[in-house]
Amino acid sequence: MNNKTIIYSLIILLAVSFMFLSFIEQGQRDYDHNKNWWVLYFNDIESDDLHFVIENHSDKNKFHWSIIKGKNKPSLEGDIEVRKGEKRTIKLDVAEYEDKKITIRVSDDEDKKEIYKDFNN
């Protein structure tokens, strides 16, 4: 045994540690692996376009969406299935919704999210 034994052992230990941590990090970075979240956003931010996207990284697949004009009851509703890892766009026609605050509410039975554009100005 000599110093080379220490060096080879060090290299092997470092390599194993690095590969292990890299593998762990890769899983952590994956939006779907061991994750349970989803996101709601508009397709086009700055225009009057109301098309919105549900991007799913959770174990829930079924979502209920509703469109609310101002503070009224939902004027349009629907259900949609979005599998884990997928994103789905729901397209809405803007003409009917001018001069109001339009809120899009989406829920998965447990959690609810909202986005909105305010055309009142």
Place this chain on the structure above:
Amino acid sequence: MSFIFQQILFFISIALVLFVPGYFLILATWGKRKIFTDLEKFIISFGLSIVIIDFLMILAGKIGISLNIVTILLLILIFAATCFGIYKKRFKKEIVEGEERELAFSKNQIILIILIILLTLFIKTIYLTNTIFPTSTDLGHHMYWSKQISQTGELPVYEKMEITENNGDYQISEPQPIADFIIGEHLIFSAINLISRIPFISYFPSLVLLLINILGVLATFILTLRLFKNCEQGKNISIFALLLLGPLYTISSSQAKFVSGGVVGNILGNLLIPLSLYFYFRALKEKSSAFLTLALFITAGIFYTHHLSALVFVYVFAFALLTFTIFNLKNIIKYTRNWLNIIWSKPVIIFLLFTFIFSLFVYTPSYIETGAVETAVGGPSKATRAGLTFTQLKFTAGEARMVLGIIGLFMLLALRTRKTYASAILIGWVVAILLMSLKPQWLYLDIPSNRIANYISYPLSIAGAFAFVWGINQVKNIKFKKYYLNARVLYVLFLILATFTAVSGLYDNSQSLKDRGEYQKAVQTFNASDYLANNTGNEDVILKDHNYIIADAWIKLFFMRDYSYPLSRGFFKRYEDPVKKREMCTLWMISTPNTVNGKKCFEGTGTNFIMVNPDFDGSQFEKSKEFWKIYSNEQIAVYYKNI
């Protein structure tokens, strides 16, 4: 890229960037003579490579050569080939002079060393499992600059835009120079990224820091081996130092916490400082100008890597010199002549000239250009810079390590061997950092004291190892009957001390292990950042929050527009800083967007996107007709200012 292929590229890039240049420099300087043990050569190659790559990339960048994969590989190849040519010319007839048998370990010692390394790496790996995903603020800031180098192929200009006020009107200024970053902290990451193609927002920065951390611990190990080479128990002292610095307290600050925290400069400093002391020691002991040249080379590397480490090194050097002078006053003139003989030699003079020209005409470290040095001296300006208490320092260093280290310091001062270079270096190193941490006002220092304290564990580990091993060895030689001492009692006391040390160090590790990582929240931050990066342009201005968003410092890597972009609402206490007045716009625009000040700031800065954690900062935007909520996940809400 498949995982296996990515790993292979990563290991190849590490070998090329962090080992090859240093190895060939050693070859050109000493040939294959047994000046070093294989382990020393391995560790020294690593340290030298970091400095070599830094200077090669700076030179290439300044000449105007674009920094890309081809350039980096060519630089390494040309450097290695040049060194090899020098080696062949200088060492035509290779003379292999003797083996370093004095530093050869026994079989049991080698097993013990490997076990210590295994335990160290095991604990750090377990800790990093929850922190390997990039979330830390410091690392995010550093990787911005590394990514900029990779993307632009140019050396970075350390500057950032700021929000300025002029007669009540606010605007975003042109970029202003900043002194917080030094080029040596970023170049090696760019080099590895360019060769391996692994993105910055991944495991690789943390793993590179882990590698530097481990090699820093081993650099201290080989330094200890050399310092105590003439001591009968020298190898045992170095192994105990490895134990104190390795698996014990291995997660606390300046170790694995700094790896995950991305405290790049400090980690590099804790590698380069022991390595430079190693070269200085051998230069003086062996009266070698070659060693002195490389010592100066590593020192230059420190100055181009981390200003705080450079300052620490200056004080350590000064105190070591002072210690040696005090204990060798009678013969100081003789010693000075010896030193001047080593200094006044061709390689040293040429190197000093080269460094002078390089620093003046090629590249001056940013902190010197911006006059940051003046802000670090002159006496403490805040309470956090007025020195730590001994208790605070004890917690930083680790209680057992502190106790042993202080005992070791007193022993070094008391023994006749205090006159030696080895003692002077070690005493100077410990005393310098103790004083800088506890009594900075005595040294006219104006730096956060807890940052200095992070350097103490390295010299204390060596001093502590000396205290323990030397002490237990002396017990063997005591005439017990003469002093009415019972040998068994003393051995048991040492056993208790060793147990206390081990338990203290391992308990500290257990307290620091995190329950779970924050990657679940961080991926949502990155998803939101991706969304904004794909849906905004150069005319848009984004403001995000630092207080409640995880991994927010990494958001800037999605845009690469400016170090300060997106704008950021910082920690609340920073806006109350009595010493340094801060801009208030970033606070007002998130906290009170509907007030007069808030609206003025929106108008002046052109901010039209706000990224916040809705649990803390949603309501003030939802009340306003001026904002649309355009993005929503568990952690992040994005508001767009429509008016």
